[in-house]
Amino acid sequence: xxxxxxIGQRRTHLSAEDLAALRENLHEQRxxxxxxxxxxxxxxxxxxxxxxxxxxxxxxxxxxxxxxxARMVLADVEEALRRMDQxxxxxxxxxxxxxxxxxxxxxxxxxxxxxxxxxxxxxx
Numbered sequence: 001x002x003x004x005x006x007i008g009q010r011r012t013h014l015s016a017e018d019l020a021a022l023r024e025n026l027h028e029q030r031x032x033x034x035x036x037x038x039x040x041x042x043x044x045x046x047x048x049x050x051x052x053x054x055x056x057x058x059x060x061x062x063x064x065x066x067x068x069x070a071r072m073v074l075a076d077v078e079e080a081l082r083r084m085d086q087x088x089x090x091x092x093x094x095x096x097x098x099x100x101x102x103x104x105x106x107x108x109x110x111x112x113x114x115x116x117x118x119x120x121x122x123x124x
Contacts, residue, residue, distance in 0.1 A: 014090050018101055022108045023084055026077050029108070033074040040067040073109070080109040092116050 014022075040063050083089040090099050092113040099113045112120060 014098065014101060014104075018104075019084065019089070022089075022104055023081070025105075025108045026081050026084075030074060030077045030081070033070045033077065036070045037067060037074070040070065076109040076111075079111075094119075 080089060090104060091097070092099055093111045094116040095113060097113055099110055103110055103114055110117070
């Protein structure tokens with residue numbers, strides 16, 4: 001399991017408590033995304049609402065985009081949970097350094113450290 005990173009002379013590690021909190025956050029995100037997908041895929045709340053949705057193609061497109069985004073985040077969350085189970089969670093997929101706890105707290109499904117994420121986005 002990855003548990004430390006050297007940045008200059010400073011070491012950062014993910015403690016058991018850090019990992020437990022991050023796992024809980026990921027489970028909450030997974031539940032939220034699953035519920036979101038159910039709401040987006042489910043029938044509208046009333047017939048009047050259904051008619052409004054049928055009349056507003058833009059709203060349908062928004063729902064489709066929201067569902068696609070939710071599925072993508074859900075897949076990232078589930079992949080992060082798999083990495084936790086495999087003991088590889090928290091390692092950057094590019095440089096292999098540990099992803100900073102601050103970053104993981106904000107984006108627990110992060111695959112890249114902040115530096116590598118910036119490089120990836122700059123290349124796009």
